[in-house]
Amino acid sequence: MQDVFQPLINGILLGGIYAAVGVGLSMIFGIVRMVNLAHGDLMILSSYIMLATCGILGINPYTSLIVALPVMFGLGYGIQKYILNRVLGAGMEPPLIVAFGLSIILQNTLLLIFSPDARSLQTSLSIKSIDLTQTVSIPVIYLVGFVFGVGTVSILQLFFRSTFLGRAIRAASDDEMAAQYMGINTQTIFAVAMGIAMMTAAIAGMLIGTTFTFFPHTGPQYLIIAFGVVIIGGAGSMIGTLAGGLILGIAQLMGAYFLGSGYQLLAGYVILIIVLAIRPQGLFGKAGRAA
Amino acid sequence: MAKQEGLRNVKTKKPWRWWIGLLILGLLLSIPGWASQYTILVFTLFGLYLALAQMWNLLAGYTGLISLGQQIFIGVGAYTLAVMTLYFNWPIWLSILAGGVICAGLALLLSIPLFRMSGVYFAIGSWIVAETLMIWFSNWAYTKKGMGLFIKAAYTVSINQVYYASITMGVFSIALVYVLLKTKLGLALMAMRDDVGAAEGVGINSFMAKLWCFLIASFVTGITAGILYLNQVFVQPYSAFGIEWTVRLCFIVIIGGIGTIEGPIIGALIFVLLQQYLAEYASISLILLGSISVVVMLAFPKGLVGTIQDRLGFEMLSPRRS
Numbered sequence: 001m002q003d004v005f006q007p008l009i010n011g012i013l014l015g016g017i018y019a020a021v022g023v024g025l026s027m028i029f030g031i032v033r034m035v036n037l038a039h040g041d042l043m044i045l046s047s048y049i050m051l052a053t054c055g056i057l058g059i060n061p062y063t064s065l066i067v068a069l070p071v072m073f074g075l076g077y078g079i080q081k082y083i084l085n086r087v088l089g090a091g092m093e094p095p096l097i098v099a100f101g102l103s104i105i106l107q108n109t110l111l112l113i114f115s116p117d118a119r120s121l122q123t124s125l126s127i128k129s130i131d132l133t134q135t136v137s138i139p140v141i142y143l144v145g146f147v148f149g150v151g152t153v154s155i156l157q158l159f160f161r162s163t164f165l166g167r168a169i170r171a172a173s174d175d176e177m178a179a180q181y182m183g184i185n186t187q188t189i190f191a192v193a194m195g196i197a198m199m200t201a202a203i204a205g206m207l208i209g210t211t212f213t214f215f216p217h218t219g220p221q222y223l224i225i226a227f228g229v230v231i232i233g234g235a236g237s238m239i240g241t242l243a244g245g246l247i248l249g250i251a252q253l254m255g256a257y258f259l260g261s262g263y264q265l266l267a268g269y270v271i272l273i274i275v276l277a278i279r280p281q282g283l284f285g286k287a288g289r290a291a
Numbered sequence: 292m293a294k295q296e297g298l299r300n301v302k303t304k305k306p307w308r309w310w311i312g313l314l315i316l317g318l319l320l321s322i323p324g325w326a327s328q329y330t331i332l333v334f335t336l337f338g339l340y341l342a343l344a345q346m347w348n349l350l351a352g353y354t355g356l357i358s359l360g361q362q363i364f365i366g367v368g369a370y371t372l373a374v375m376t377l378y379f380n381w382p383i384w385l386s387i388l389a390g391g392v393i394c395a396g397l398a399l400l401l402s403i404p405l406f407r408m409s410g411v412y413f414a415i416g417s418w419i420v421a422e423t424l425m426i427w428f429s430n431w432a433y434t435k436k437g438m439g440l441f442i443k444a445a446y447t448v449s450i451n452q453v454y455y456a457s458i459t460m461g462v463f464s465i466a467l468v469y470v471l472l473k474t475k476l477g478l479a480l481m482a483m484r485d486d487v488g489a490a491e492g493v494g495i496n497s498f499m500a501k502l503w504c505f506l507i508a509s510f511v512t513g514i515t516a517g518i519l520y521l522n523q524v525f526v527q528p529y530s531a532f533g534i535e536w537t538v539r540l541c542f543i544v545i546i547g548g549i550g551t552i553e554g555p556i557i558g559a560l561i562f563v564l565l566q567q568y569l570a571e572y573a574s575i576s577l578i579l580l581g582s583i584s585v586v587v588m589l590a591f592p593k594g595l596v597g598t599i600q601d602r603l604g605f606e607m608l609s610p611r612r613s
Contacts, residue, residue, distance in 0.1 A: 277407050
């Protein structure tokens with residue numbers, strides 16, 4: 001019975017990382033009412049940006065955020081402003097398909113530049129762990145991931161609550177027309193929101209890179225995890241994102257513990273399909289939003 | 292504007308359209324007689340992708356069900372063929388048919404959770420089901436886990452047989468969608484596409500209409516997948532249940548024109564030719580596919596066929612009733 005605590009602790013910590021993976025998708029889903037199918041690949045792109053930055057400047061992955069955050073913000077702003085905004089409002093298919101196209105372009109460009117080899121962001125933390133008892137220990141890299149995940153979600157929650165820009169973003173999301181009357185340029189607001197979502201993608205990319213290995217085609221795998229977080233938590237809800245991450249993380253590692261490691265992902269997916277079927281708006285989502 | 296032109300078009304029905312159709316059909320049927328093996332293979336792929344894309348178009352373009360999980364039925368169709376021929380010694384064509392039947396049954400089962408979702412949630416839900424099946428099959432000892440199965444029986448059919456089967460599926464899928472749209476179900480679909488509320492108000496059961504389309508599409512996709520895997524010979528969970536299938540279908544339909552019958556035909560032709568020309572540069576060809584679909588979506592959201600129809604008011608296969 002003792003050793004069930006280990007997967008439980010790992011599951012909770014993994015949940016924090018998953019919250020960071022899902023929060024950007026959730027934001028865009030809630031604010032722009034669009035599913036960014038390229039979100040997973042953009043996370044992996046930032047992992048590669050950090051890999052390159054660390055290689056060139058010889059700094060550690062955490063410091064390389066200084067480069068990755070502004071680059072990803074700019075990229076997100078540009079993609080939304082010049083590509084995705086142009087296909088909004090004509091139904092759900094066009095943005096879905098454009099983002100799908102971007103995802104394919106990103107994956108294969110990364111493949112061309114970086115080859116299909118598995119990579120990881122090296123830190124000295126990855127082998128350290130804190131022993132709690134004889135058999136249970138906390139892997140430090142997971143703990144760092146958890147702190148970053150919870151931190152990202154908390155900062156965003158604060159941002160949406162108490163800054164002018166955050167409120168403007170929420171206003172543009174609640175009623176686009178009314179926000180425009182109040183002098184808010186919703187097109188720019190959406191671009192800024194995507195920029196911020198891409199900054200969370202940079203953080204998620206760092207956590208993925210330091211905790212696991214990644215290769216050019218890893219994106220969709222994390223996109224599905226992000227979906228899972230959004231579906232369980234409900235689109236646009238920051239608290240829901242955190243809860244969604246935790247539920248998914250725990251479900252996966254418990255699934256692996258009870259059924260065998262081959263079924264880790266399966267356990268997560270089954271939870272997802274159940275939640276989707278019973279409560280499609282998510283456990284924390286408002287009914288009738290973001291259809 | 293476009294609608295009025297369409298109506299005018301119906302009045303001046305031109306019989307020569309049927310002659311063009313028959314001419315193309317005759318040409319396709321004669322290909323094994325004069326063309327090289329390579330050409331036959333390219334057109335085999337054309338027929339198969341046409342059938343798969345036509346079914347994705349039926350869902351996405353007419354029913355509003357954006358499925359990112361068509362690979363569910365491709366994988367299940369392929370695995371049924373492999374299991375039936377390998378383990379039960381069933382004849383090939385019967386096994387392929389069984390694949391279609393199993394896919395339709397699976398679709399019926401999946402519709403219980405999936406049809407509770409709509410829009411984006413349906414898209415994501417269907418994709419997650421496909422990923423779940425991929426993991427299931429890669430852990431299932433019965434189908435040799437991640438190793439996959441070798442479809443030995445595929446060597447007993449000739450290239451020409453596979454070619455005719457694929458062209459049959461391609462032509463059949465066009466005819467199926469054409470006839471389907473002319474029936475009451477088709478009218479219901481188009482009414483739903485224009486305004487779901489109004490359609491339900493006049494007594495259309497939108498749930499049943501969608502369900503029928505979903506079942507038909509999965510049946511045809513399952514059979515087409517069987518024929519496709521006669522070509523591939525080897526079925527393996529990561530490729531059979533991969534999202535790449537839906538990427539290709541999406542590309543074909545978007546380029547050609549979503550919600551048109553002719554769109555997938557043009558799209559499939561472009562796709563197959565592009566794929567052949569760029570076969571040596573796999574990642575460049577995918578970058579190109581992605582870029583083309585983004586550009587088409589931005590500049591011509593209705594695709595090639597939709598744009599031409601709008602400009603010229605001309606439709607080869609009009610689902611409208613005269």
